[in-house]
Structure formats: structure tokens, C-alpha cells
Amino acid sequence: MAALGSLQKRKHFERQSQVVISEPPQKRQKSETPITNGRSTGQPTQSRDLHQNGTVLPSRASTPARPPSTNGQAPTEPKQKRSPLGKRSAYALQRPDDREKYQPTSDRKTTSMKEEESPRKPFRSVAEKLATIKNEAASILRSSNNTPLNSFRPLKEATPLRFKAISSSEQPRNAAISQSSILSVDIPSPQKTLETSPKVQSSSRFLQPKFEIIVPSSQELLQKWSGPVPKAQSTLNYERRSMLKELKKSPNIAQEKPEEARRLFGVTFSNIFAPESDDERMVKVASKKARKVTRKGIQLEGDDLAKSIQRLDLDKITIHPAQAVRAVLTNRFNEQLSPPITFANDVNERRLPGKFQFVDHYVIREGVRLAPTSRSGCRCEDCRISTCTCFSKTIGDREDSTARIGQNRTYTRRPDGLVVLSDDYIEQELDKTADHYEITECNEFCRCGNDCLNRVVGKGRTVPLEIFQTDKCGFGVRSSQDIVRGQFIDTYLGEILTEAELCQREDAGEEGEPSYIHSLDWFDYNSDKNYHVDGKNFGTPMRFVNHSCNPNARSFVVQMHKDDKKVYHLAFFAIRNIPAGTEIRIDYSGGADQDEELNAELADGFTRCYCGEKNCRKRLWRPGVKTRRRRRKAD
Numbered sequence: 001m002a003a004l005g006s007l008q009k010r011k012h013f014e015r016q017s018q019v020v021i022s023e024p025p026q027k028r029q030k031s032e033t034p035i036t037n038g039r040s041t042g043q044p045t046q047s048r049d050l051h052q053n054g055t056v057l058p059s060r061a062s063t064p065a066r067p068p069s070t071n072g073q074a075p076t077e078p079k080q081k082r083s084p085l086g087k088r089s090a091y092a093l094q095r096p097d098d099r100e101k102y103q104p105t106s107d108r109k110t111t112s113m114k115e116e117e118s119p120r121k122p123f124r125s126v127a128e129k130l131a132t133i134k135n136e137a138a139s140i141l142r143s144s145n146n147t148p149l150n151s152f153r154p155l156k157e158a159t160p161l162r163f164k165a166i167s168s169s170e171q172p173r174n175a176a177i178s179q180s181s182i183l184s185v186d187i188p189s190p191q192k193t194l195e196t197s198p199k200v201q202s203s204s205r206f207l208q209p210k211f212e213i214i215v216p217s218s219q220e221l222l223q224k225w226s227g228p229v230p231k232a233q234s235t236l237n238y239e240r241r242s243m244l245k246e247l248k249k250s251p252n253i254a255q256e257k258p259e260e261a262r263r264l265f266g267v268t269f270s271n272i273f274a275p276e277s278d279d280e281r282m283v284k285v286a287s288k289k290a291r292k293v294t295r296k297g298i299q300l301e302g303d304d305l306a307k308s309i310q311r312l313d314l315d316k317i318t319i320h321p322a323q324a325v326r327a328v329l330t331n332r333f334n335e336q337l338s339p340p341i342t343f344a345n346d347v348n349e350r351r352l353p354g355k356f357q358f359v360d361h362y363v364i365r366e367g368v369r370l371a372p373t374s375r376s377g378c379r380c381e382d383c384r385i386s387t388c389t390c391f392s393k394t395i396g397d398r399e400d401s402t403a404r405i406g407q408n409r410t411y412t413r414r415p416d417g418l419v420v421l422s423d424d425y426i427e428q429e430l431d432k433t434a435d436h437y438e439i440t441e442c443n444e445f446c447r448c449g450n451d452c453l454n455r456v457v458g459k460g461r462t463v464p465l466e467i468f469q470t471d472k473c474g475f476g477v478r479s480s481q482d483i484v485r486g487q488f489i490d491t492y493l494g495e496i497l498t499e500a501e502l503c504q505r506e507d508a509g510e511e512g513e514p515s516y517i518h519s520l521d522w523f524d525y526n527s528d529k530n531y532h533v534d535g536k537n538f539g540t541p542m543r544f545v546n547h548s549c550n551p552n553a554r555s556f557v558v559q560m561h562k563d564d565k566k567v568y569h570l571a572f573f574a575i576r577n578i579p580a581g582t583e584i585r586i587d588y589s590g591g592a593d594q595d596e597e598l599n600a601e602l603a604d605g606f607t608r609c610y611c612g613e614k615n616c617r618k619r620l621w622r623p624g625v626k627t628r629r630r631r632r633k634a635d
């Protein structure tokens, strides 16, 4: 049985040792030297001398490489003497001992040098070209005698050849390659493979790698394939998942493998992340000198990227997970530094919640539908309240719009050039008995320019903000600059949720825990189809704004387009001058129930207010009510 086994094995090796040269069909028709089964009928070739591991088996003694035919005819190959060993000889000659015997190193060098020195003449036929290619291949393989399989490199550009070690189990990769002339050399000996290629050794002992010498049909093809072989989508997905797993263990991977990250996710995380680890940053932030740090230096409490990714709840996100991860990574360290956001805690060791991400846009959650944006805008060169259609939209759908047009001016330009909310507009909005109006700003389809008076929120935040630890109310927000009455501070952003999702989250949350919900109920206060903004995990510095019964800021409803009555901006403006360093606070009730139960006894379940103002109502909201609702008109 053992003998039979070895015989079968040998036969198998003999079959494998055949040299296969294939060409595209059209080329083959033209070829004057059809090549079959590794044996050219009229063309001298050394291809049969190629060994799978990069060695060239010498034609008996040191036969020099035959120069290519110059007369356009394939020269006739002198009839080879059949080896006395028959078929077995092919295998026998491939044993290392034989190889050494038949091809001393010095011989190989000589042959190689001779080939290099011989001038190349233009090819006259495909056959001649193939012959030259094969000679070159033989030469290269010979010079790479001891090179492991997986260390072959593409030839220089001038040589229209490329070597690639592939597994014989690989399928032809694509049509482009199959149209090229391919010279394949099967590897007969798994043993040899194991010796020369650790990679192959580790994968499978039945793997039978072979060489393909690819003769590209054009330079373009050569260029296309000079890079790494494109990977299948499934492979990419697998690699992406692996990298995400690695990221879960350590976000530092993102910096350590920037190229890998770019290849898999299209982004180099090292551009986004500070190169130091969270731990290193924590040490820096903890040092006294670094008490006040820029956003880059803010240590995110306890959390790491892994948890951020887990929190993504990938099933519920409608975009591709890779995109979602990318968005989180980008937004987590979003450079909202201009004007800067800083963090300070001189009270205790509390740090920003690690789950929180700064964003500059709403995060739309499942079930939320955005109205399509119309492409309409005003036609003014210089927007004026009496003529601009955007301005008039602010009040245009009200019955008494004409009467109010004068007093309902929203923005005004101060002598110093700063555009602020007009006193009239602020007073009107603070008046509980008056009608309240949203602001409609000019948008990207308006003809007016960036200097337009009616563009404030659309231009973004202009004041620096600092998140800091208050004495009694957790973190709060302040600015290092004076803020004047009517000045825009920032918007409130976060995840937009449906009512159902909000209920789920509130049920899952614990009674008494901080609330970060802002309802978008401006246009229909009583509807149960309104959306809500949850700023808990995603948001702006306004997420940290505390309540005061005597507020110095307030949120106003701002739209850039009139189309969406369910999703709009919640923009915070100063309603009083706020000196630098003073905490910015709003009234969570929107002023609707300011007079209710003033100084009332703190009932069970009421969330206690610690604003410390003289007129403090002693409570933030009723039991079970966590949502800050902003009524259009006081009921």
C-alpha cells in the first residue's frame, strides 16, 4: 500500500510539473508557434526548465540562454534527448541535490550576465516576443533561486512581465487577466513548497502553489495590476469587522494602523484623533497647569471608543455601519474649536461624560422623516423687512402680519456691526400674552450674500463657550466673553426621536436622572406625532445649559426653510447682557408656568431647582415630566 501511495504521489507530481503556457485566443491564432502542454512545437523555450520555487533547471550542462529568433521565424528546437529516466526525470531533476549538481551558482551568474548584456532587438512576431519573455522569466527565476515563494516582486516597468505566486486553487481573476498571455508553472512538490514558503506551510500541506507569469496585453493593464490585487467585498467586510473588534479593545489601533484604517473605512483616524492615548491625555489634563484645556485636551470620562461604537446600536441605524462608525469617530473629536469650547472643573474630579459626543448636526433616528427641502429663496440683493420674502415668512402666515410687520422685526444690526435680535422681538416673545413667532432666516437658495442681516443662526456659533462644574447643578455653560442682549449663542442639537422612542427611553431611564430632552412642539403643541431632541449622548455645549427661574438666555425657533414643521432649529440667544464668566441659563419651562406655585412647598417627585434666584420656583418640572416643552403661545 505504501508503495502504491508513493507511486500515486509521484505521478501526481509529474502531472503537476508540466509547464503550461497559455495565450489569449486571438494571439494564439496569430502565433506561429502554437504552444501546447508546456512544449513549444517550433519555439525554443526554457520554460520547462522553470521550477516552481524560482529555480531554473538547467538544460544539461550549462546551456546558455538561447537568444530570441531574429528572422521572424521560430527557430527549430533541436530535438531534446529523452531522459533515460523517462517522466521521472523531471521530478528527479528538481530535487535540491540535482539542482546543485546541474547548476552551480557561478554558472547561473554567468548566464544571467550574458543575458543582460545582450542587446534587445525589436520583436518581429508574437512568438518571438513570447520566446524572449520566457527567456527573461527563466533568467529571473534562476537569479531568484533561493527566494521564498512569497517574496517575488513585480519586474521593472520596462519588462512587460509580472510574476505572482498564487495558489492553484485560485480561480482566474478576471477577464482582463485571462486575455493576457499567461505562462503558468505548476509546483509539483508540496515538500518543496513547505520548505520555501512558510506562509504556505502554515496554511495547508495540500496547497499546491504555482506561478503565473503574466504578460499584460497593454501597459494600462500592467499599471492596473502593478498594485495589490483588489480584495473581494466579503474579504473587506471581514477585515472591517476585525478592525472594529480591535478598536473595541483599544482605540489606539486607529493611530497605529492609519493606512489600514484608510483602506477599510476611507478615513485615516490619525487625522482625527490626537496621537496620544486617552490615558496620556488624562495625565495632562489632571496636572494643575492644564486645568483649562481646549476641546482636544478634554478627557472623556471612563468611556472609550469601544463603548461609543457599541452605543451606536448598529441595527437601528439606517446608514452603513462603517459610515456610522466613521461619523462617530469624526464627531467625537469634531473640531468645534473655533470659537473654542473649553472645559474646566475646579470643584471636583468629575469629567465630561464619556458617552457624550459633540455634533454639528441633528442625528436622525429611526422613524423620523424629514420634509424635502424646497429650493426657494428670496431674490433680494439687500434684504429688508418690508420686501424680503424670508423676513415676511416669519410673520407671513399670521392673520395680523401686516399690522405687526413693524414691531416684529427679528434681527437688527448694532452700531458695532453685530447682528442681534431686536428688543421688540425679544419683548414680544417674553410676553406670555402675546403671539409668538418663529424666525425664518435666509437660506442657501437666497440671492443675498453672507452679509445679509437675516443670516445669524445659519452662520453658526460666534462666542467661545466653556463647560464647567457648578456648585449645585452639575455642569453648566459660560463664556469667556461678554455676550450682549439679543446675541446668538448656539443651537441645541442631538438625536431626533419619535414620541414612541422617547417614551421607551424615558421608561428605561431612572426617575430623577438628568433630562436632556427638548421637544419640537412649536407648530403643534398638542400633537403626539411631534419629534424630540435628545441631547444626552450627542449635542452641543448647550446640552449643559442649566435652568434658572431668572434666566439670561432663551431658546428661539429658527428655520432656514419653511418646509418642515417638525424639524427646525432651537437657537439660544441672550435675553440680557451676560458678562464674561457668568453662567448662561435658560428657563426650562419656557416661561409658561413662571407664576405657578411660586415658593410652593416641594411636593414629592418634583425635581428640585437650585438656581438660587430670588424668584426661584423651587422645582424644575413636575413628576414624570422630563421634557422641556416650548410652547408657541402661553395656554
Ligand SMILES: C[S@@+](CC[C@H](N)C(=O)[O-])C[C@H]1O[C@@H](n2cnc3c(N)ncnc32)[C@H](O)[C@@H]1O
Residues within 6 Å of the ligand: 472, 473, 474, 475, 476, 513, 514, 515, 516, 543, 544, 545, 546, 547, 548, 608, 609, 610, 611, 620
Ligand atoms: C440639560 S441638563 C443640564 C446639564 C447638567 N447640569 C449636567 O451636568 O449634565 C439638565 C439637568 O441638569 C440639572 N439641573 C439643571 N438646572 C438645574 C437647577 N436649576 N437645579 C437643579 N438641577 C438642575 C438637572 O439634573 C437637570 O435634569
